[in-house]
Amino acid sequence: MERPLVYLFVSIIIGDLCGILFQDFLIIDVAIAASFFIFMFIISQKKLLFFELCFFLIGFFSLLLYFHSNLRVQSTINVRVINKNKYYTTASYIGRKINIRGNLPQVNIGENANIKGYFNKNIDYEYGTIGDFKVVKVNGKSHDLLTKMYFYKQELFKKFDDELGKDFSSKIMAVAFGDSSELSQNDKDNFKRLGIVYAICVSGLHMLIVFKTLQLCFNLEISILMGIFYTLFTGCQPATVRALIMIIVLKYSKKINKNYDVYSALSLAGMILLLFRPYYILDIGFMLSFLSTFGIALFYKKISRFFYKLPKKINESLSISLSVQSISMPYVLFTIKNFSLGFALGNIVLIPMFSLLVALGNVALIFSFFKPLFKIICIPIYVVLTALNGASNILLNITPKMLYIPLIDTIFIMYLYFCYILARKGYRNVKYGAILFFSLILINTYSFTPKISYLDLKSGYGFILRYKFNTILISNYEIINNDEKEELQGRFCVNKFVTNKNFNYNILMKNRYLVYIPKYQGDKKVMLKVKDMATKRNMVYFYDGTVRYYGINSTENYDIIKEDDNIKAIDLPVDNLDFDVINNKVVVIKK
Structure with missing residues (x-):
């Protein structure tokens, strides 16, 4: 079988993902693992199946071992501070990341510290942290290389x-x-x-430039040693480590007269990184680095031939840019949601x-x-x-x-791409599926009933009011930053911005429901009221981080609330709730 390292790399990836799902989604976990091995049994050579199973287990148990901690609640530990700002501190504890709570004014980034305090296990798979440590006392600190x-x-x-x-x-x-x-x-x-945001995050491009510069002055071995020093100096970012491993494989494959295969080298780099940092599977920098390199390997030559009439330098830059985006763009749209x-x-x-x-x-x-x-x-x-x-x-x-x-538009874009591939292969009827999908997006964008959502903003809070194709954002501060406005317009389709910083606002929805937003006077005051003008009664109102309404008829997925002065008032937190006004009732949708 060609490129067995690729199959082993995929096995480690699936093992890591199953390790993440193991605790909370066991049934889904088993289904993914079973589906993977059935698929591999069909397409792989039988002699490779054993190694695929081994690397799956390596990925699975390396993730479980990374997040396993036998720290007692009250502990004294040695850590290295790796990130520190006015909001939080992150430290490294025996190769694992841990959030530090408490004041560490005398400990700087890079220093080792012996700290005493209380540990609370709080796993965050995305950031690779095993928990929080509340510092009571700093016993001492030390320096190393x-x-x-x-x-x-x-x-x-x-x-x-x-x-x-x-x-x-x-x-x-x-x-x-x-x-x-x-x-x-x-x-x-x-x-x-x-x-070009990757230009300010040490990437494979940086390592490639540094290594080429080093080889102008030094031999291969010294260049590799200085490349390792550069990797350590810049913080051992996954993209830099990946590039260094691939460069070493490239250089030594030439020395031993072996053909260099970019897919195998990329897989080897990924296996090494995931073995020591299994949480990288959810790290955006790691994923973008590998997807971008994969895109270059897959499409660069084809795109370059297409633009053969352009000057060489322009052709190279444009071909690399497009090949990088070809694979990484879908991931960017799903995670970062901007382009x-x-x-x-x-x-x-x-x-x-x-x-x-x-x-x-x-x-x-x-x-x-x-x-x-x-x-x-x-x-x-x-x-x-x-x-x-x-x-x-x-x-x-x-x-x-x-x-x-928005996410729904990203799914539509991916669906169009899938339809395009099928159409190229002769399946012309897929165009009707695209038309149906587009119709569903229009229906999703249109709000048939008045809808109210609470939103945390960069410098305060706000409410989004939707009805038909109109979406209004009322914030407790004036949003003057164009980038913030553009982001809100893109994420929530906002077509009007207002603020209650200095004035009261009254907005009539559906010619019946009056939404009253008083002038901002602090979080302890009333933030928003919805009043039925026909009955002159308040249907729902927000105050002090909660929403209050009267009367409740609960169902499994949502609550239908109708005002009744004889029933005790009930409060809910404003987070993760949407409010629809339907037929003189308030429907609370739990997001």
């Missing part, structure tokens, strides 16, 4: 700051070393809009500058111990960053806004 790397990264920023200023220093640190802690939110949003329409322009114009900055930034790192040479290297960095700023501003003026796509 990794700590010195963390500290020197901060020292390097200060050196760049002295030569380039804070704005340019934050950009070179983000582009060359993936440290975006000092990068402004505006810059992050701009990179996102131009479709940059300017990704092609951003990649063609800006990525060459980013590549040069990655190389110059790492040269500056090498010479950062020699101030005169460091100052000289900063001159071309300043020139390239100035050019990057100018090009970015031009592109931002001509690039379309970010496209925010």
